[in-house]
Amino acid sequence: MKEITYLEAIKEAMDEEMARDPGVFVLGEDVGVYGGAFRATEGFYEKYGEWRVLDTPLSESGFTGAAIGAALVGMRPIVEMQFADFISCAFDQLVNVAAKNHYRWGAATPIVVRAPYGGNIHGGAFHSQCIEGFFFNVPGLKIIAPSTAYDAKGLLKAAIRDNDPVIYCEHKYLYRRIKDSIPDEDYIVPIGKARIAREGNDVSVITYGAMVHTALETAQLLEENGVSCEIVDLRTILPLDKKSILGSVKKTSKVVVLHEQTKTGGVGAEVSALLSEYCFDFLDGPILRVAAPDTPVPYSAQMEEAFIPQTKDVVAAVEKVMRY
Amino acid sequence: MKEITYLEAIKEAMDEEMARDPGVFVLGEDVGVYGGAFRATEGFYEKYGEWRVLDTPLSESGFTGAAIGAALVGMRPIVEMQFADFISCAFDQLVNVAAKNHYRWGAATPIVVRAPYGGNIHGGAFHSQCIEGFFFNVPGLKIIAPSTAYDAKGLLKAAIRDNDPVIYCEHKYLYRRIKDSIPDEDYIVPIGKARIAREGNDVSVITYGAMVHTALETAQLLEENGVSCEIVDLRTILPLDKKSILGSVKKTSKVVVLHEQTKTGGVGAEVSALLSEYCFDFLDGPILRVAAPDTPVPYSAQMEEAFIPQTKDVVAAVEKVMRY
Amino acid sequence: MDIKREDLLRLYYYLKLTRRLEDRVTSLYHQGRILGGAWTSNGTEAVSVGYGYALEKNDIAAPYFRDMGVFLIRGITAKRIMAQYMGKKTGVTGGKEGNVHIGDLNFGVFGFPSHLADNYPVGTGAALAFKIRNEKRIVAACTGDGGTSRGDFHEGMNFASARKLPIVFICNNNQYAYSTPLRLQMAIKDIAERALAYAIPSKIVDGNNVVEVYKAAMEAYDIARNGGGPSFIECKTMRMHGHSEHDSARYVPRELLEEWKKKDPILTMEKYLMENTIAGKEELDGIDSQVKKEIEEAEAFAEESPYPDSEDCLKGVYATPIEEERGI
Amino acid sequence: MDIKREDLLRLYYYLKLTRRLEDRVTSLYHQGRILGGAWTSNGTEAVSVGYGYALEKNDIAAPYFRDMGVFLIRGITAKRIMAQYMGKKTGVTGGKEGNVHIGDLNFGVFGFPSHLADNYPVGTGAALAFKIRNEKRIVAACTGDGGTSRGDFHEGMNFASARKLPIVFICNNNQYAYSTPLRLQMAIKDIAERALAYAIPSKIVDGNNVVEVYKAAMEAYDIARNGGGPSFIECKTMRMHGHSEHDSARYVPRELLEEWKKKDPILTMEKYLMENTIAGKEELDGIDSQVKKEIEEAEAFAEESPYPDSEDCLKGVYATPIEEERGI
Numbered sequence A, B: 001m002k003e004i005t006y007l008e009a010i011k012e013a014m015d016e017e018m019a020r021d022p023g024v025f026v027l028g029e030d031v032g033v034y035g036g037a038f039r040a041t042e043g044f045y046e047k048y049g050e051w052r053v054l055d056t057p058l059s060e061s062g063f064t065g066a067a068i069g070a071a072l073v074g075m076r077p078i079v080e081m082q083f084a085d086f087i088s089c090a091f092d093q094l095v096n097v098a099a100k101n102h103y104r105w106g107a108a109t110p111i112v113v114r115a116p117y118g119g120n121i122h123g124g125a126f127h128s129q130c131i132e133g134f135f136f137n138v139p140g141l142k143i144i145a146p147s148t149a150y151d152a153k154g155l156l157k158a159a160i161r162d163n164d165p166v167i168y169c170e171h172k173y174l175y176r177r178i179k180d181s182i183p184d185e186d187y188i189v190p191i192g193k194a195r196i197a198r199e200g201n202d203v204s205v206i207t208y209g210a211m212v213h214t215a216l217e218t219a220q221l222l223e224e225n226g227v228s229c230e231i232v233d234l235r236t237i238l239p240l241d242k243k244s245i246l247g248s249v250k251k252t253s254k255v256v257v258l259h260e261q262t263k264t265g266g267v268g269a270e271v272s273a274l275l276s277e278y279c280f281d282f283l284d285g286p287i288l289r290v291a292a293p294d295t296p297v298p299y300s301a302q303m304e305e306a307f308i309p310q311t312k313d314v315v316a317a318v319e320k321v322m323r324y
Numbered sequence C, D: 001m002d003i004k005r006e007d008l009l010r011l012y013y014y015l016k017l018t019r020r021l022e023d024r025v026t027s028l029y030h031q032g033r034i035l036g037g038a039w040t041s042n043g044t045e046a047v048s049v050g051y052g053y054a055l056e057k058n059d060i061a062a063p064y065f066r067d068m069g070v071f072l073i074r075g076i077t078a079k080r081i082m083a084q085y086m087g088k089k090t091g092v093t094g095g096k097e098g099n100v101h102i103g104d105l106n107f108g109v110f111g112f113p114s115h116l117a118d119n120y121p122v123g124t125g126a127a128l129a130f131k132i133r134n135e136k137r138i139v140a141a142c143t144g145d146g147g148t149s150r151g152d153f154h155e156g157m158n159f160a161s162a163r164k165l166p167i168v169f170i171c172n173n174n175q176y177a178y179s180t181p182l183r184l185q186m187a188i189k190d191i192a193e194r195a196l197a198y199a200i201p202s203k204i205v206d207g208n209n210v211v212e213v214y215k216a217a218m219e220a221y222d223i224a225r226n227g228g229g230p231s232f233i234e235c236k237t238m239r240m241h242g243h244s245e246h247d248s249a250r251y252v253p254r255e256l257l258e259e260w261k262k263k264d265p266i267l268t269m270e271k272y273l274m275e276n277t278i279a280g281k282e283e284l285d286g287i288d289s290q291v292k293k294e295i296e297e298a299e300a301f302a303e304e305s306p307y308p309d310s311e312d313c314l315k316g317v318y319a320t321p322i323e324e325e326r327g328i
């Protein structure tokens, strides 16, 4: 066991998988000599050489397409987007090539696209986006979003070994802010399974990514008021772990869905719809959503704080459903 | 009054707006001499010349970006995607430039992107997609999807006059299959307002696009069984007309949401979530969704029929909520 | 470069097979026996036959939709293609996809995604894998003249050249992109000029001359296979049918078609074979009979094949499905 | 081409203003008084000052993020820029955006979207509008060496050339894209070679010599304004700071920096002005004092400015908001 940060967990996952499997390689902007804009591949270039840690030209569609082609002939590429926001430039390759290869003509496309996403870092509209919404309606993709260092490592390893295209949403805000004790042995966290981040009986807070920590803070605060929150950390966003979502709500009967992504068309809408569809009889009140408002991510500290859901917002929502 | 098809309605809307406003022009692949893959701009080249009906190089990002730039200096470009599916190549320009210009630096971007979308034409995964899901979580865009010839014309005119980027989802299957009587005078259908396509008391079927016709068939069939369906045709998908959605369900208390788009992360999820959030006390049963399954659009007739929601599927869903 | 007689006859065979297969598809389309649309490479068959035949077994083709010759040469049978066109279960994609949206890794053929030029970066990625693994395999990726205007053309070419990858980019310059003539597509005279932007060596060949295409491909593949990096081959030809079979191509000047009709790739090859006394009329007729029979069998096979089951629609979205998903 | 003394002195003034403004931002960044990151054009100011100054009032600039000179020349004041950097309400974007993500249609400056080269097609569209409306206005669009690898570079250049639009494409070739050297970015020797793919005439200029950049821009603008179509100007220069101020740029060989330090654009211009007896040291010092004062005032203005209100966050998503939306 050792304590490592979320960022170190990501790094370790890649490092171990690259050591284990010569088919695994990393490509993207500045991942080589520089070690990546966030240092996730620091030292890799020296260790694995310029053909497994490739600095690419500035061309997201080109290098994502190349990752797909390499995957089709047996490699397991990890694509680093410098910021998740730039994934928009590779949208066509991901949505029309990677996502549909297997269905259309039976070819597996085992690529992982690492997408450093999310706000709270004064990055503005182009360095803070939550990009899961771009891909959430695209069958054939898998989307994961770890909230802890433990999961960051285990899920990334699972993604690299998975045979489908996986978009790995790593929250920039968590990189150096959270730590976990990680086993020394190899482990994976399976894709498709949510996690109960905290058990509770009164209300389910369903969330993922950095907001799990906001939810945990909420739960702690509310405990003092005698409200017991269960926190479901989705971990995998596509496909959703319906069993865990429904299971928790069948127990608590009250729900708040929480995410940093903007509200309309967010993952929370789907969670809510699943509950109304499959769990209606258990519901004891409206399904509230706490999410960013429907705007681009603003830059100034004042506006960004108003934009990103805060603990007080989640407390208010939980209190509201509890009054039901 | 005269009877025109859905496709003619689109054509007329463009034609009249181009005649009215010299700032309106059309660009895209084969819109000029050829008159567009679906003939929506037939005769325009002869009438308006090669500088207002521009055959572009095969480059969706390039010509969508160009439309944005032209809009920034006062033009009102209409971009034709040859098939909606190719909009993926212009994703970055739409999501990061067009959608965010006004919020970021106060510049209006009045462009309309015409997206011939949807299936039922044996087009397979690349000529049948519903693309509204790509953009549904992107604040700053407006998305509209007419189901009738009347709305097709009125909404397109409204979109051309609107100061924001509008994605206009025109359903290919409807082009020549439906007709409407259209007033001779100029009219618009306002963006942001749903329409009650049929009044009813027992259950609300909330839908848009080609599925409105499937819903109408369902309503007719069920009327014989004494079930009165109200059909809400959303018309504008982003932003949704919450008032009309909630209004209908407050009346009927039972809901089926219907769309051709694949289920997970579809517009239906948001509609459902809005209802659970703002209308929970009125709900008299689960909110069912009838939608395409989470797969790419299959090609063969057998599979495509299984993929696209059919009247029988909607009937079954309505009967299920009615049993509640 | 000397080409073996046997290879010349195979090139002729594939030209004929491609032509007759697509001609038959065209007839069936007009009889309403094809599901969806029909796209052919009519008049430009020498491009795909030439570059496809030059590939070795372990190489990869990243084709576009007028590359029927490549599909056939790599081993995707006329039977499966005909069934594909009819939306049958025995089609190349089991009915999941249609017409020319074909791919099969068993034969080293990447699927064609409609989005033109997407296969330039994808092909580049396979070449990257070969370079990483130090394998002597190469990739041939193809697109149309219109496809060269896309960003993915640029990004694929640029990446391949920056890393000197073993890939050869082919362009089927048939002078039109749907209705759009070259003049509105680009300001350059030859598409080969695009390659200058990447320091990629290029060659312009007569795209109606299969021997020329084949030779140019062989040379370029050889360079790529031996570490010399990418090349670009512009094949000048002419699309003789409409964009697809529903398009009468009224926008193409008739004289242009008349002119190119005389340069038909099959006629050109017949003339070459006979003038060089490589084969006589009888032998060529024999090949043609064989081709005819093959197409008839393919059609019969396709006709008799079952349609897919509607439930197949739900299968195959993921290579590794998530078990829990099946619960609901 | 003769340049008026007055213009030469303005060029000098803007070089200085750009340098001092960004130097001050750098200091403030290291003091933690800037919100978010800080990007400067240090060492490459002659590019944006040269091409920006050559524009006429009604022209459009579609810049990228190392174009501070353009922002200033067009009329976006140092005050507003400093406030922008501090995330203040008085900043160019009212706090909605940060640092160099600046645009203002009142001054004919398109906003810079982070996604590099996006402004090539966007600029092309403005040029298209001018052509459609038959206006004698032109566009200058700029990106970095790395940006030229993007698909949008290709699609913008190609469209502009196919339609002979009045736009001039500028490239700030500062030899690095973040840490990535030209060698890994492209196989060509000069970025100007990219223009060959579009039959766009190109010119390579010393990007550290503002007079050269200005002259090349004037000539190219003139061609564009008179119906001659697009040009491409490669400005060879060197990024003297890290990619942003948090980056020490250890990956850049020190000798390279030493070599380019001698060619500093401000030194170069001072030498030019003095050797040609256009201005003496005193006059230049006078300009510098004025610049210093302006920067001090800008900083004071920014410091004193209020922060935006948190509710502003909800405003301005749409130019035509939908009333009903406000119901809930």
Ligand SMILES: Cc1ncc(C[n+]2csc(CCOP(=O)(O)OP(=O)(O)O)c2C)c(N)n1
Pocket (backbone or CB within 6 Å): B029, B058, B060, B082, B086, B089, C066, C114, C115, C116, C143, C144, C145, C146, C147, C148, C150, C172, C174, C175, C176, C177, C178, C239, C243
């Ligand atoms: C990105 C993209 N946009 C639009 C289309 C629709 N489309 C299909 S073929 C075609 C023309 C292709 O022209 P070209 O590349 O010259 O190939 P050709 O058909 O002439 O062989 C178009 C516009 C497409 N397939 N991909």
Ligand SMILES: Cc1ncc(C[n+]2csc(CCOP(=O)(O)OP(=O)(O)O)c2C)c(N)n1
Pocket (backbone or CB within 6 Å): A029, A058, A060, A082, A086, A089, D066, D114, D115, D116, D143, D144, D145, D146, D147, D148, D150, D172, D174, D175, D176, D177, D178, D239, D243
């Ligand atoms: C499409 C895209 N991908 C990635 C980035 C992140 N990024 C910001 S600047 C930069 C390097 C830019 O290099 P260059 O174009 O040479 O401009 P320079 O910074 O050298 O002026 C990168 C990769 C971006 N802005 N846009």
Ligand SMILES: [Mg+2]
Pocket (backbone or CB within 6 Å): C144, C145, C146, C172, C173, C174, C175, C176, C177, C178
């Ligand atoms: Mg063509």
Ligand SMILES: [Mg+2]
Pocket (backbone or CB within 6 Å): D144, D145, D146, D172, D173, D174, D175, D176, D177, D178
């Ligand atoms: Mg650079």
